[in-house]
Amino acid sequence: MANLGLAIFLALSRAFIAEMRTKAIIRLLFLVSAVTWLALLFTDISIVLSTTNNIKSDVPQWLPRVILNLFILSLYFYYKLKLEKDEILNFVDLLWRVFATGLVATVISLAIKLLDIVLGSTKLTTHVLFIDFVYLVNLPLMIGFLIMAFTAWKRLILYQKSKWLLRLWNIFEWGLLFSLIYNSLDLPLIEGIFVPLLVAFIIIGLVLSGNMKWVAYLNFRQKWTSLLLLLLTVFYLMYGFFTLSSLTETLGSKTTFFTDYRDHIFILAMMTFVSLYSIFSFLVILFNLPTTSVFEQKLEEVVNFQRISQSIQTEQNEESVYNILLETSVSTVFADAAWLEVKNSETTTRVYTYKITDAESREIIKHLNDQHVKGVLDQGSDKTRNLSKHLGSLKGARFRSILAFPIYVKGENIGTLALLRELAEGFNKEMTKIVSTFANQAGISIENFRLMEEALQNERYKEELKIAKTVQKSLLPEVLEQDEDFEIAAFSESADEVGGDYYDTLRTSDTEVALIIADVSGKGTTAAFHMSQMKGIFHSLAQQCIEPDEFMRRANQALVYCLERGSFISATFFLVNTATKKVHYSRAGHCPVLYYHADTGITEYFRDKGIALGMVRNRSYSSFIQAYQFDYKSGDIMVLYTDGITEAKNDKGDEFGYERLADVLVEVKEQLPKDIQQHLIEKLYEFSGTQNINDDYTTMIVKFK
Amino acid sequence: MIHIKRLQEDGTDVLALIGEIDASSSIELDLAIAKSVGEGFTKILIDCSSLEYISSAGLGVFMSYIEEFKDKNIKMVLFGMSDKVANTFEILGLHELLQIGKDKVQAKTMINEL
Numbered sequence: 001m002a003n004l005g006l007a008i009f010l011a012l013s014r015a016f017i018a019e020m021r022t023k024a025i026i027r028l029l030f031l032v033s034a035v036t037w038l039a040l041l042f043t044d045i046s047i048v049l050s051t052t053n054n055i056k057s058d059v060p061q062w063l064p065r066v067i068l069n070l071f072i073l074s075l076y077f078y079y080k081l082k083l084e085k086d087e088i089l090n091f092v093d094l095l096w097r098v099f100a101t102g103l104v105a106t107v108i109s110l111a112i113k114l115l116d117i118v119l120g121s122t123k124l125t126t127h128v129l130f131i132d133f134v135y136l137v138n139l140p141l142m143i144g145f146l147i148m149a150f151t152a153w154k155r156l157i158l159y160q161k162s163k164w165l166l167r168l169w170n171i172f173e174w175g176l177l178f179s180l181i182y183n184s185l186d187l188p189l190i191e192g193i194f195v196p197l198l199v200a201f202i203i204i205g206l207v208l209s210g211n212m213k214w215v216a217y218l219n220f221r222q223k224w225t226s227l228l229l230l231l232l233t234v235f236y237l238m239y240g241f242f243t244l245s246s247l248t249e250t251l252g253s254k255t256t257f258f259t260d261y262r263d264h265i266f267i268l269a270m271m272t273f274v275s276l277y278s279i280f281s282f283l284v285i286l287f288n289l290p291t292t293s294v295f296e297q298k299l300e301e302v303v304n305f306q307r308i309s310q311s312i313q314t315e316q317n318e319e320s321v322y323n324i325l326l327e328t329s330v331s332t333v334f335a336d337a338a339w340l341e342v343k344n345s346e347t348t349t350r351v352y353t354y355k356i357t358d359a360e361s362r363e364i365i366k367h368l369n370d371q372h373v374k375g376v377l378d379q380g381s382d383k384t385r386n387l388s389k390h391l392g393s394l395k396g397a398r399f400r401s402i403l404a405f406p407i408y409v410k411g412e413n414i415g416t417l418a419l420l421r422e423l424a425e426g427f428n429k430e431m432t433k434i435v436s437t438f439a440n441q442a443g444i445s446i447e448n449f450r451l452m453e454e455a456l457q458n459e460r461y462k463e464e465l466k467i468a469k470t471v472q473k474s475l476l477p478e479v480l481e482q483d484e485d486f487e488i489a490a491f492s493e494s495a496d497e498v499g500g501d502y503y504d505t506l507r508t509s510d511t512e513v514a515l516i517i518a519d520v521s522g523k524g525t526t527a528a529f530h531m532s533q534m535k536g537i538f539h540s541l542a543q544q545c546i547e548p549d550e551f552m553r554r555a556n557q558a559l560v561y562c563l564e565r566g567s568f569i570s571a572t573f574f575l576v577n578t579a580t581k582k583v584h585y586s587r588a589g590h591c592p593v594l595y596y597h598a599d600t601g602i603t604e605y606f607r608d609k610g611i612a613l614g615m616v617r618n619r620s621y622s623s624f625i626q627a628y629q630f631d632y633k634s635g636d637i638m639v640l641y642t643d644g645i646t647e648a649k650n651d652k653g654d655e656f657g658y659e660r661l662a663d664v665l666v667e668v669k670e671q672l673p674k675d676i677q678q679h680l681i682e683k684l685y686e687f688s689g690t691q692n693i694n695d696d697y698t699t700m701i702v703k704f705k
Numbered sequence: 706m707i708h709i710k711r712l713q714e715d716g717t718d719v720l721a722l723i724g725e726i727d728a729s730s731s732i733e734l735d736l737a738i739a740k741s742v743g744e745g746f747t748k749i750l751i752d753c754s755s756l757e758y759i760s761s762a763g764l765g766v767f768m769s770y771i772e773e774f775k776d777k778n779i780k781m782v783l784f785g786m787s788d789k790v791a792n793t794f795e796i797l798g799l800h801e802l803l804q805i806g807k808d809k810v811q812a813k814t815m816i817n818e819l
Contacts, residue, residue, distance in 0.1 A: 521761040523728060566735075566769035570761075570797055589797035611798025615768050624801055643761070643796075655789075 022085060029078035036071035040064055041136050044259050048132050051257040062184070064259045069180045072266060075144055076177070079151040091214050092222050094152045095229040101148040102236035105141040109243055112137060128254040135247040139261055142240045146270040149233065153277045157211045165211060172204045179265040198265055205273035212284045220292045223285050230282040237275050297332070301434055304328035305441065318446055319352070325417065325442040326354040332438070333431040335419040336399065340407075341365065342415035349415070356420065364402070364418075367394045388425070401426035405439040409447045417442075461524075468528040469494065475528070475535050481505035481513050485578040485705055486632075488515075489673035491681060492698040499696035500527030500569075501642045502534055506542045511579035514542035517590060517640040517700055518571035521612075526567070533562050534569055548573045548586030549627035552613065556588075556625075560617045568614035572640065576632075576702075583638075584629045588613050591643055594662060596669055598635025603662040637676070638702040639665055644695035645680075648688050656687055673701040706730060709737045717816065718744075721752040726763035735766045742770075747779050748816050752809070754785030759793055771802055780804070780819045784812035 044064040050056065083089070089097075112134055119125050158169060179197065218226060244261065251258055261267045307324055322340050330338045337356035341349050351361055371390055388401045401421040406413050417439050421427065472494065480488045490503050500520025507513050516538050520530040537555045546554070551573050559569060570589035577584070587593070589612025592605040611624045632638075639661070648656040661680075668679045677699060685691060707730040710721040718741045726734055741749050751767075767783075774781055784806035786794070794800045804819065806812030 519761070521765050566762075566765035568761075568765060568768060568797075589799075591796060607795075609798070609801075611801055615771075615798065615802060617772065624798060 032074040099229040105145045149274040159214045201269035400424040468525040471528045490700040494696040501696045501698035515574040563614040568612040570612040594639040596637040632704045640700040642698040717748040718746040719750045723755040725758040728762040731762040749781045751783040782812040
């Protein structure tokens with residue numbers, strides 16, 4: 001935990017430092033531009049001063065030009081960093097920033113002009129130095145405004161950029177920056193390429209100005225705001241150009257040694273590009289205004305569509321999906337009301353309504369049915385229908401247009417969506433298409449929803465089964481009672497679906513042992529539950545040393561209150577008395593015992609009377625149950641089993657059956673119970689031809705000594 | 706899989722069970738009997754001649770109606786069982802609680818005598 005905390009702290013502090021670093025750099029860049037501006041002011045004025053007084057200046061001619069370029073560079077990076085930092089700026093905010101910069105520049109420029117006017121046409125205001133000063137204030141302001149606009153336009157142009165566009169822009173931007181170097185060096189060699197270079201920049205600028213994708217994403221209000229901002233921006237630009245050109249005119253008539261922007265490719269290219277893009281944007285937005293509502297509607301459709309498709313993940317039930325479908329389709333096609341008729345069963349339907357009463361919608365449905373209108377409303381047809389013409393005959397109805405859609409889930413028509421408008425001929429083909437897509441999507445959502453429910457249910461069921469299986473296993477005894485007179489082996493294997501096979505042994509006295517085998521009807525958790533009840537009954541009743549038939553009577557009495565309708569338990573209960581060498585037993589509907597007589601070598605099934613526990617739920621059960629007894633001799637074998645064994649099937653569909661079971665026993669009659677059991681299981685698997693059993697196999701084999 | 710055919714013969718509802726009845730298809734048997742009872746039949750014949758197998762769940766369905774039928778005085782007779790199916794009924798002791806006839810003729814006499 002401490003490490004994690006430290007890591008987070010470090011990451012945060014690193015981010016903080018990075019943030020601080022960018023902030024510091026932005027501040028530094030601003031400082032550099034301020035300093036370079038002052039330097040420009042100083043050097044340029046000193047040159048103009050020297051030359052007009054015909055003194056050779058100490059300041060070299062090229063210095064102001066280089067300083068101007070330094071100023072441009074620092075300002076360029078200042079705005080670049082500043083705007084890039086703000087990632088969440090929207091388009092209107094961006095335009096607002098440009099406008100604000102223009103406003104500041106214009107206000108400062110106007111203030112100086114006001115000063116000029118206030119001072120009047122004095123010697124000072126016409127002096128070359130004053131004019132140069134005014135020029136040197138106006139020019140950087142203009143440059144600042146241009147660079148700001150340039151950076152902003154970059155962001156707009158590169159919105160939804162392609163590879164090609166990005167490449168072109170990079171050429172443009174780096175070309176412009178390189179032109180600064182060209183401007184710094186006053187080489188006569190490259191004088192000739194001034195015009196072609198400028199033209200090239202203007203052409204690239206024109207091409208780039210064609211990228212107006214952002215305009216489409218403005219809504220109606222934003223478009224109006226943008227128009228206003230752009231108009232003012234263009235106005236500031238025009239004002240700035242006018243001021244600058246008039247200043248250079250005046251200044252040019254007095255001296256030729258000032259830093260003239262008209263020789264500056266960067267500034268000229270910027271001026272053209274920024275103005276062009278502003279004007280283009282203005283025009284494009286203006287012409288886009290009438291179609292904005294259409295675009296907005298399309299966007300809303302997309303959003304609505306998404307809502308429907310996502311509703312499956314977020315909504316808790318089908319009803320929410322229906323309501324979203326109603327809401328979205330109404331808002332998309334400007335309907336006044338809608339209803340959704342969903343089949344509950346074969347004959348009944350439920351109506352979900354939107355801005356219409358249940359009664360009103362039922363009335364329209366009834367009216368259309370009475371008119372024998374063949375359409376989706378009777379849910380027999382599967383096509384979208386415009387049923388408007390049939391509404392006219394319904395008196396007092398406020399609606400004049402109706403459009404109906406079938407909704408399908410897994411190819412089954414589960415209901416009808418009807419949209420209503422008060423306007424006659426209120427739906428067009430386009431709307432029909434959209435809403436039918438919605439209806440389809442809603443169908444899919446509902447289907448997904450149902451599938452997911454099913455999957456969840458399955459998962460729950462599987463989990464339950466797992467628990468039931470564990471419970472079942474734990475109910476079977478780990479150790480069986482053994483005696484000098486007999487030996488017992490037992491086996492139980494259940495299929496994936498838990499059954500309720502149960503066997504157990506209990507010593508009731510030195511000479512008596514109780515045995516039970518039982519099969520609970522049903523499967524899964526209920527079976528495991530009943531099995532545990534049976535175990536409880538066996539352990540409590542067997543200890544009381546009661547006769548087997550009495551055991552069954554009491555067990556039945558106890559189970560009547562636990563077993564639900566249709567459930568029963570078949571069981572056979574034995575009391576083995578080693579003193580008398582007799583076995584008392586009672587069969588309650590369980591599979592007949594297979595008995596091998598060692599002395600005669602005969603096998604037989606004890607098909608005695610007796611019905612399963614829980615089948616008769618009153619005292620009369622006594623008459624259906626009886627106690628039997630036999631004497632056992634050494635070598636006799638008793639095989640107890642459940643119906644899973646006799647009913648095991650091979651691939652031909654034949655059952656294992658009683659005869660085969662008896663035969664298998666005779667084959668290994670000399671062996672120990674454990675081995676007899678092993679042999680039986682092997683034969684069983686061999687017979688069914690698979691290791692995947694589809695029922696429970698349970699046997700308990702008792703061999704007398 | 707089970708297919709249950711219903712037809713009425715002079716006031717008696719005859720349900721013919723075709724196929725096998727296991728845990729899942731026993732629900733259909735239950736529904737069929739419930740429907741017959743719901744429609745007011747007091748004599749129900751169950752034709753088991755095409756019933757190939759019945760599991761304990763299927764037997765449970767018959768068992769569950771015994772008391773209800775006694776209360777409502779509804780008579781039900783099963784008939785035409787194969788030895789194998791009959792054996793399943795016998796092992797559980799259900800043959801002592803249900804009326805089981807050899808064939809349809811016997812079943813009809815049984816249901817009218819009851």
